[in-house]
Amino acid sequence: MKTPRLSPQTLRVLERFIERPTAWRYGYELSRETGLKSGTLYPILMRLAKFSLLETKWVTTEDGVPPRHTYRLTPKGAELARAQQATSRSTARAAARARRPAFSGGKA
Amino acid sequence: MIPAAFPRSVAILLLRFAIWIAPHDTLDWGRGMLNELHHVEGNWSALIWAVGGAGVLAKHAVLALILPGSHRRTVSSASELFAKELPMRKATLTATAACIAASLLFFLAPVFRQAFQVSLAQWHDVFHVDQRWLGRGPDPELQALAQKAEQNHDAEALAFVAIRTENPSEAARLADEAVHLDANLTWVYAAVAVQYSYLSQIDRWVTDLKKYDPQNALPYFIVAEKIDIDAVSPKTNRPVFAKGIASGAESHENPIWQSAMAAAFLSPKLDTYLDRVKALDRKVLLRYHVDDPFQAMTDGYSWWRGLPSYSAWDSSRYAQSVFEAGEALEARGDREGALQKYSAAARFGQMMGSTDTFWVPRVAQEAYKRLASLSLQSANKEQSQLYAALADQADQTQKEEMVSRRNRFIGNEVSSWNAFLVRVSGVALLFSFGLLLVCAAGVIVRGKSLRLTALRPSPLTLGIGFTGALGTLLASAVLYVSYRPYSEIFQTFIRKGEDASLSDLASFLGATQIPLGADSFLGVYGAAYEFWGIVTVLCVLVLSFAVFLHFRHRRPAAASAV
Numbered sequence: 123m124k125t126p127r128l129s130p131q132t133l134r135v136l137e138r139f140i141e142r143p144t145a146w147r148y149g150y151e152l153s154r155e156t157g158l159k160s161g162t163l164y165p166i167l168m169r170l171a172k173f174s175l176l177e178t179k180w181v182t183t184e185d186g187v188p189p190r191h192t193y194r195l196t197p198k199g200a201e202l203a204r205a206q207q208a209t210s211r212s213t214a215r216a217a218a219r220a221r222r223p224a225f226s227g228g229k230a
Numbered sequence: 231m232i233p234a235a236f237p238r239s240v241a242i243l244l245l246r247f248a249i250w251i252a253p254h255d256t257l258d259w260g261r262g263m264l265n266e267l268h269h270v271e272g273n274w275s276a277l278i279w280a281v282g283g284a285g286v287l288a289k290h291a292v293l294a295l296i297l298p299g300s301h302r303r304t305v306s307s308a309s310e311l312f313a314k315e316l317p318m319r320k321a322t323l324t325a326t327a328a329c330i331a332a333s334l335l336f337f338l339a340p341v342f343r344q345a346f347q348v349s350l351a352q353w354h355d356v357f358h359v360d361q362r363w364l365g366r367g368p369d370p371e372l373q374a375l376a377q378k379a380e381q382n383h384d385a386e387a388l389a390f391v392a393i394r395t396e397n398p399s400e401a402a403r404l405a406d407e408a409v410h411l412d413a414n415l416t417w418v419y420a421a422v423a424v425q426y427s428y429l430s431q432i433d434r435w436v437t438d439l440k441k442y443d444p445q446n447a448l449p450y451f452i453v454a455e456k457i458d459i460d461a462v463s464p465k466t467n468r469p470v471f472a473k474g475i476a477s478g479a480e481s482h483e484n485p486i487w488q489s490a491m492a493a494a495f496l497s498p499k500l501d502t503y504l505d506r507v508k509a510l511d512r513k514v515l516l517r518y519h520v521d522d523p524f525q526a527m528t529d530g531y532s533w534w535r536g537l538p539s540y541s542a543w544d545s546s547r548y549a550q551s552v553f554e555a556g557e558a559l560e561a562r563g564d565r566e567g568a569l570q571k572y573s574a575a576a577r578f579g580q581m582m583g584s585t586d587t588f589w590v591p592r593v594a595q596e597a598y599k600r601l602a603s604l605s606l607q608s609a610n611k612e613q614s615q616l617y618a619a620l621a622d623q624a625d626q627t628q629k630e631e632m633v634s635r636r637n638r639f640i641g642n643e644v645s646s647w648n649a650f651l652v653r654v655s656g657v658a659l660l661f662s663f664g665l666l667l668v669c670a671a672g673v674i675v676r677g678k679s680l681r682l683t684a685l686r687p688s689p690l691t692l693g694i695g696f697t698g699a700l701g702t703l704l705a706s707a708v709l710y711v712s713y714r715p716y717s718e719i720f721q722t723f724i725r726k727g728e729d730a731s732l733s734d735l736a737s738f739l740g741a742t743q744i745p746l747g748a749d750s751f752l753g754v755y756g757a758a759y760e761f762w763g764i765v766t767v768l769c770v771l772v773l774s775f776a777v778f779l780h781f782r783h784r785r786p787a788a789a790s791a792v
Contacts, residue, residue: 150266150279160263161282168259168286178258190269191262 128206131158132166136203139176139195143203146179146192167193175199237273241280248284251690253294260287291690322692329699330666336706344521345713349656351524352745356758369395375518376404385411389418390514393507398426406431409438416442417503420452424502424538427455447497447581448537453490455538482547491548495578502536508729515724523720524739545582549575549593556600565604572600579624595624645734649741651712655705657746662701669695 128136134156139147153163170176177196180189195203245267249260263283270276336342372391379387385408392404405422408415419435429435432452439449461484482488514520556571579594602617673687687695716738719731748757 148266148269149262150269153279159282160266160279161285164259164263164283164286168256178262187268188265190265191258 129166131156131162132170133206133210134158135163135166135170136195136199136206139193140200140203140207143195143200146181146194148190148192152193170195170199175202234273237277238267241267241273241277244277244280244284245287248287248291251291251693252287253290256287256290263287294688294690319689319692322696326692326696326699329696329703333699333702333706336710339710340521341714341717342706342710344523344717345652345709346656346659348523348713348716348739348742349652349659349709351739351743352653352656354743356745356761371520371522375514375520376400378518380407383411384517385409385415386510387514387518389415389421390510392418393421393425393510398429401426402429402431405435413442417506420448420503421507421536423452424448424455424536427452427538427540428459432456443501445498447494447500448502450490450494450497451538451541451544454487454494454544455540457484457487457490458540458544482551487544488548491544494545495548495552495574497581500581504536507536508723508727508732512724512727523716523735542582545578546593549578549596553596553600560604565608569601569604572597572604576601576620592624592628595621595628598624642734642737645737646741648712648716649738649744651708652742653744653746655709655712658701658705659709662698662705665694665698666702669698 135152135158138152138155149160149163149167152158152167153160156163158166167176171178171193175196176193176199179192179194181192182189242264245260245264249257249264252260260283263279263286267276267279270279337346372394375387376391376395378384379391388404388408388411392401392408395401395404401422405418408418416438419431419439423429423432423435423439436449436453439446439452443449552571552575556568556575559565559567559571576594576597579597582593598617598621602614602621605611605614605617669687669691672691677686716735719735722728723732723735745757745761747760
């Protein structure tokens with residue numbers, strides 16, 4: 123199964139989902155948390171759903187207000203998100219090491 | 231002051247519209263965005279939210295249109311899909327049909343049909359780039375009229391066609407036939423000769439014209455022009471546009487040219503027969519119910535005013551020789567002789583002034599200045615002042631003529647603007663109609679049937695179709711309103727003979743022939759090549775896309791076969 127292209131914005135969205143993997147999230151809530159506009163956020167959500175990494179559900183919240191569309195990572199999506207998170211953490215550590223001054227290493 | 235909730239209302243409308251055109255598999259997402267609007271804080275934030283969401287849905291709608299297979303429907307039946315959108319579909323279909331019907335109603339009006347024809351004139355040079363400098367080619371309507379005229383032995387109609395046809399030998403033949411049938415139409419020789427001074431019949435025609443109207447200077451100008459053309463390009467039948475400006479040396483020294491110009495100088499009058507051309511136009515247009523305003527416009531109305539194209543230049547050159555002769559007489563002390571020479575030049579300038587030429591007012595001005603100077607030398611102050619005033623008047627005439635000529639060349643601003651509107655609305659009409667046709671063809675191809683009940687346009691197709699229908703209606707209305715005043719000028723001329731506004735009509739019709747994108751006749755070539763360049767690029771893109779689609783559909787088929 124192919125995975126969608128993971129842009130920095132997609133990673134930001136995945137990070138938000140992985141914080142509370144079992145919770146259903148609203149579009150506007152995600153937009154506020156990630157700082158992404160609707161025109162950027164929804165294509166990401168739609169792509170994730172297309173690759174079966176995201177599941178959607180209609181939820182009625184209160185009377186007189188239309189039901190809300192909510193989103194949650196599928197197990198496969200959560201797995202991918204965690205893998206990506208681990209990869210980005212190790213990449214960040216490697217980058218930090220590379221930047222560290224070599225006063226104690228083998229350069230002496 | 232904008233009400234606070236206005237942006238939110240716009241946002242709701244925008245998203246609803248986007249949902250309406252969105253492909254089915256994105257409907258949930260669209261409704262999700264719409265319902266989230268209730269939770270977005272701030273009206274302007276809601277609008278920004280809707281703009282972003284609508285953009286996403288619109289992108290998917292366009293993709294679904296281009297790549298239909300990429301957004302397959304998952305609903306169980308079409309009726310389920312359309313059930314919720316029925317009122318909007320019905321309203322759009324009704325509005326589209328109403329727009330198309332209203333546009334077709336415009337075509338019932340003869341004025342509109344005429345306007346539509348005029349709006350198409352701009353395409354002539356685009357589709358006949360190779361004939362751009364060879365004239366407009368055979369005009370079928372004119373050819374049909376010539377046939378009718380020959381069958382009916384209608385001398386006036388034959389003369390009408392002879393003046394207009396762009397085939398010189400045909401013009402000569404028809405002119406001869408017309409004069410053969412009615413000798414009173416001998417002046418038609420002049421009207422044809424001023425356009426084609428290189429015709430072999432010219433010598434015979436000039437003899438006939440001199441007999442027909444002995445006091446007129448026009449035949450002598452025709453003789454002089456023929457010599458000018460022979461000097462530039464001897465023994466070749468070159469069309470008028472290909473003539474260069476003669477150096478003047480040969481023709482100027484030719485005794486026949488000298489005697490022709492001397493005779494023109496001495497002629498008591500100059501009649502270019504423009505009034506007779508107009509009267510003839512009216513009769514023939516009415517008799518044969520010709521409804522084409524272009525047929526009422528000859529070059530005489532707008533540019534040469536019925537004179538051979540070299541006449542002004544010839545007059546100026548000959549006047550110069552008269553001035554030189556006057557100076558020689560002055561130098562010998564023969565003031566009376568010089569006075570006669572200058573007076574002849576002034577009289578000639580006055581006579582030619584009525585033809586609206588550019589050089590001739592200069593001749594008159596120069597002649598009056600010399601006369602004023604001579605009078606001053608003879609201590610005749612009053613006469614000197616009179617001549618000085620006449621010189622000023624000639625100067626003023628020249629300035630006015632320059633403005634008038636410039637306006638005739640570029641057309642006055644109102645005519646240019648109306649011509650622009652006619653051209654734009656003509657293009658918009660064709661484009662909108664094209665959109666409608668493409669939508670209709672798409673719906674029929676998808677529905678695989680011509681039965682109305684089987685045709686189910688998608689919301690996007692319906693939207694584009696409605697846009698096309700609305701565009702057709704608006705373009706028709708603008709075309710009608712922009713053209714109507716000129717139709718009235720044309721009709722008033724034909725019915726009542728009023729020709730005061732014909733120059734406006736000529737300017738307008740001249741400007742309507744310039745394709746959009748070209749700012750003048752000189753830019754027509756560039757505009758035509760740009761147009762064909764764009765068409766070529768579009769064709770290549772469409773072809774590439776078709777090849778892409780072909781291989782895209784073949785690949786899954788091949789995979790499933792494996």
